[in-house]
Amino acid sequence: MKTSRIYLDNASTTPIDPKVLDVMFPYLKEKYGNPSSLHLEGRTAENAIEKSREKVSSVIGCRKEEIIFTSGGTESDNLAILGIARANKNKGKHIITSCIEHKAVLDSCKKLEKEGFDITYLDVDSKGKISLVQLEKSIRPDTIMVSIMYANNEIGTIQPISKISKIIKENKVSKPIFHSDACQAVGSLSIDIKKIGVDVLTISSSKIYGPKGVGCLYLNKNIKIEPIIFGGGQERGLRSGTENVASIVGFAEALMISENIKKTENERLIKLRDYFFKEIKNNIKDVSINGDIKDRLPNNINVSIKGVEGETLVLILDDKGVSCSTGSACSSIDLNPSHVLVGIGIPLELAHCSVRFTLGRYTQKKDIDYTVKVLYESVKKIREMSVRVPLEVSYK
Amino acid sequence: MQNNKRDFILIKKTIEAEDITSLFFQTVDDLKFEYTSGQYIVFKPGTFGGRGKSYTISSDPSEEYICLTIKRKGEVSSALIDLNVGDKVLFEGPYGNFFPKIEYKDMVILAGGIGITPFYSIIKNKIKTGFEKQITLIYSNKTVFGTAFFEKLNKLSKDNSNFKVIYCLTGEEIKNPLVKEYTRINEEIIKKYSDSLKDKDYYICGSVGFVNDMWKILKNIGVQENCIFTETFY
Amino acid sequence: MSIEKNKKLNIKNFLTGMKKEIKKTCDNDVEGWIYSLEVKEHFFFPKNILFDDYSYKADGVGIVGSPECGDVMKVWIKVDKKNYRIKECKWRTFGCASAIASASMMSVMATENGGMDLEEAQTLKPQQIVERLGGLPDRKFHCSVLGHEALREAVLDYFKHAKQ
Numbered sequence: 001m002k003t004s005r006i007y008l009d010n011a012s013t014t015p016i017d018p019k020v021l022d023v024m025f026p027y028l029k030e031k032y033g034n035p036s037s038l039h040l041e042g043r044t045a046e047n048a049i050e051k052s053r054e055k056v057s058s059v060i061g062c063r064k065e066e067i068i069f070t071s072g073g074t075e076s077d078n079l080a081i082l083g084i085a086r087a088n089k090n091k092g093k094h095i096i097t098s099c100i101e102h103k104a105v106l107d108s109c110k111k112l113e114k115e116g117f118d119i120t121y122l123d124v125d126s127k128g129k130i131s132l133v134q135l136e137k138s139i140r141p142d143t144i145m146v147s148i149m150y151a152n153n154e155i156g157t158i159q160p161i162s163k164i165s166k167i168i169k170e171n172k173v174s175k176p177i178f179h180s181d182a183c184q185a186v187g188s189l190s191i192d193i194k195k196i197g198v199d200v201l202t203i204s205s206s207k208i209y210g211p212k213g214v215g216c217l218y219l220n221k222n223i224k225i226e227p228i229i230f231g232g233g234q235e236r237g238l239r240s241g242t243e244n245v246a247s248i249v250g251f252a253e254a255l256m257i258s259e260n261i262k263k264t265e266n267e268r269l270i271k272l273r274d275y276f277f278k279e280i281k282n283n284i285k286d287v288s289i290n291g292d293i294k295d296r297l298p299n300n301i302n303v304s305i306k307g308v309e310g311e312t313l314v315l316i317l318d319d320k321g322v323s324c325s326t327g328s329a330c331s332s333i334d335l336n337p338s339h340v341l342v343g344i345g346i347p348l349e350l351a352h353c354s355v356r357f358t359l360g361r362y363t364q365k366k367d368i369d370y371t372v373k374v375l376y377e378s379v380k381k382i383r384e385m386s387v388r389v390p391l392e393v394s395y396k
Numbered sequence: 397m398q399n400n401k402r403d404f405i406l407i408k409k410t411i412e413a414e415d416i417t418s419l420f421f422q423t424v425d426d427l428k429f430e431y432t433s434g435q436y437i438v439f440k441p442g443t444f445g446g447r448g449k450s451y452t453i454s455s456d457p458s459e460e461y462i463c464l465t466i467k468r469k470g471e472v473s474s475a476l477i478d479l480n481v482g483d484k485v486l487f488e489g490p491y492g493n494f495f496p497k498i499e500y501k502d503m504v505i506l507a508g509g510i511g512i513t514p515f516y517s518i519i520k521n522k523i524k525t526g527f528e529k530q531i532t533l534i535y536s537n538k539t540v541f542g543t544a545f546f547e548k549l550n551k552l553s554k555d556n557s558n559f560k561v562i563y564c565l566t567g568e569e570i571k572n573p574l575v576k577e578y579t580r581i582n583e584e585i586i587k588k589y590s591d592s593l594k595d596k597d598y599y600i601c602g603s604v605g606f607v608n609d610m611w612k613i614l615k616n617i618g619v620q621e622n623c624i625f626t627e628t629f630y
Numbered sequence: 631m632s633i634e635k636n637k638k639l640n641i642k643n644f645l646t647g648m649k650k651e652i653k654k655t656c657d658n659d660v661e662g663w664i665y666s667l668e669v670k671e672h673f674f675f676p677k678n679i680l681f682d683d684y685s686y687k688a689d690g691v692g693i694v695g696s697p698e699c700g701d702v703m704k705v706w707i708k709v710d711k712k713n714y715r716i717k718e719c720k721w722r723t724f725g726c727a728s729a730i731a732s733a734s735m736m737s738v739m740a741t742e743n744g745g746m747d748l749e750e751a752q753t754l755k756p757q758q759i760v761e762r763l764g765g766l767p768d769r770k771f772h773c774s775v776l777g778h779e780a781l782r783e784a785v786l787d788y789f790k791h792a793k794q
Binding site: 307309311316319337347348349352384385388 | 673674676679681683693697698699700701702703704722723724725726727729730
């Protein structure tokens with residue numbers, strides 16, 4: 001095994017920033033109080049949480065009390081979808097989402113279908129974008145919520161969020177609440193809610209060099225919602241359970257850092273990514289890009305390499321010290337590749353050949369050069385043992 | 397491999413057990429559909445990413461209709477179960493060779509849940525064609541309610557002295573006079589109901605876990621690999 | 631007092647033990663692989679790949695799976711006409727790690743000890759391949775099913791041509 005690894009799976013999670021770790025440490029050691037307690041230790045912890053809330057709200061451009069800390073993206077999505085739908089069902093039981101959302105949104109919607117809600121899953125085009133016309137047509141008098149992700153985790157496609165918001169706000173049929181999952185977008189796109197026009201926003205810490213297991217939900221103060229976790233009434237009764245103080249402090253710090261360096265990081269990553277993609281195309285035959293080329297997260301490359309099965313490639317690259325991921329990992333129950341790749345309609349045989357590289361704050365040009373070199377070797381090795389397509393016969 | 401896709405029409409549906417339905421089909425073109433007991437067809441619904449799924453035929457070739465007995469599990473199965481009588485579907489096949497090449501010996505059959513389907517066809521076929529050797533079916537399920545063909549197998553066993561069925565139930569509270577064992581299939585059960593282990597063929601069908609477990613048990617008690625036949629449901 | 635001391639010592643021993651345990655698990659985490667060593671060996675160093683499939687003269691060819699399903703396996707065999715045993719077994723596959731490993735292992739099993747006889751090759755079971763690979767996770771089991779099916783198709787193909 002190579003001693004220094006090249007980590008190109010930053011969309012799964014990011015390493016923690018040492019500066020973030022520094023601010024967290026005191027709250028794991030001497031500042032251990034429970035924020036609900038009246039004594040000094042408790043007040044210290046509560047103070048830290050409120051300071052963090054202030055930081056987060058200043059980045060998002062909202063009021064302090066509109067931030068609810070949660071255990072991360074999945075919980076925020078669950079709370080937004082289930083909590084808002086259940087609290088507003090007297091107004092209607094129709095929700096609009098897209099077919100390429102994160103499972104945290106899709107599975108919450110599936111749960112709501114069982115509770116009698118009607119869900120419209122918008123199609124996406126071959127680049128992964130929803131159709132604004134289809135969105136507008138789908139809004140009904142009983143539509144209470146629209147949930148569309150800001151940027152996709154697999155293919156990196158960015159949705160026209162302000163335009164979506166405009167359609168939702170200006171339609172004459174009903175007044176649905178607009179929720180967006182911004183877990184992937186937060187590190188590189190604007191999350192100023194006045195600009196993007198969302199009512200509810202999911203943010204996770206683990207993709208912005210913060211600790212795992214923490215995130216938040218921005219929730220416009222006028223929105224009716226009910227909790228999905230019950231107990232001590234923390235976070236205005238919307239998220240009971242003793243707060244994860246150190247992680248909340250770390251999350252807020254990580255968000256501040258990420259905001260401060262966003263512009264320069266974006267420029268650097270776009271250059272590096274475009275170089276990477278150009279090198280892949282120059283060195284490897286029969287490669288196609290999945291997703292949109294223009295409206296794409298600065299760190300995302302998702303390609304299909306013909307004849308090279310995704311999981312095999314990931315494991316061989318892993319052996320050579322490069323970490324990346326695939327949308328084709330197969331399991332016996334469901335042999336289909338990822339719902340996102342199926343959703344953008346790429347041929348199945350190419351969906352099985354998908355591989356995703358997501359660059360990060362610590363990725364350098366020399367890492368890309370090494371990756372291209374081992375990618376070339378690995379692809380060559382796999383193609384040498386791969387069955388040639390098109391096949392003469394297809395069976396089963 | 398020739399391209400053997402045929403259109404079929406759904407004639408009737410019957411519920412066999414909890415979540416298990418039998419669907420009876422006829423070919424649209426009226427030409428006979430040739431198959432052997434133990435074989436399966438492939439159904440590709442065209443949606444769900446285009447992935448096809450295999451379904452074993454539970455009827456025997458002498459029956460009027462081709463029967464698929466399906467457990468509701470996942471989108472493809474549900475799409476089949478939710479067909480209406482008169483609907484047309486495209487099946488590919490038949491495929492598979494879940495039957496020994498040479499002469500049949502005494503048969504010990506280990507079926508896990510819906511893994512009964514190929515055996516239901518094989519057993520009916522053997523009995524109809526005057527098979528004289530012993531058939532011992534050891535059939536594992538959670539409950540009587542969830543056991544497909546419970547009554548039909550009992551009747552077959554009653555009418556034919558060379559076929560016996562032993563149910564092994566793992567989640568049943570109420571005792572049933574027709575059920576002898578309340579455990580998973582294990583070494584003791586197999587030994588108890590198959591007299592001597594020699595001169596027999598062993599057939600296993602069920603989930604990956606079930607087939608692998610049974611395979612290990614049989615090998616542990618000394619059954620030769622060439623006497624074991626397996627078919628796994630995914 | 632001595633009991634207290636003993637307790638402390640016990641706790642200390644316990645903690646040292648724990649640390650060792652944790653270190654061990656962490657080391658395993660780093661090196662660990664979801665597959666067995668045998669699978670790893672056959673995945674990284676597959677045996678009997680057919681590189682020159684354009685010029686290779688086989689006695690029987692079998693192909694199963696489809697690219698839409700993410701797994702295709704093609705097997706070429708040469709048969710020893712004197713004793714009806716498999717002389718050579720070559721393959722190519724489009725598939726995941728366990729598909730590659732099981733194809734490789736299948737080709738080894740088909741050709742070892744003077745070659746598998748054709749009857750045996752037709753009734754090779756996936757469990758036999760998986761057993762030799764030191765096991766596969768259940769959810770990966772279906773990948774190994776292609777190996778024996780492709781071999782069987784190749785044998786049937788051989789018989790078809792031999793008859794003519």
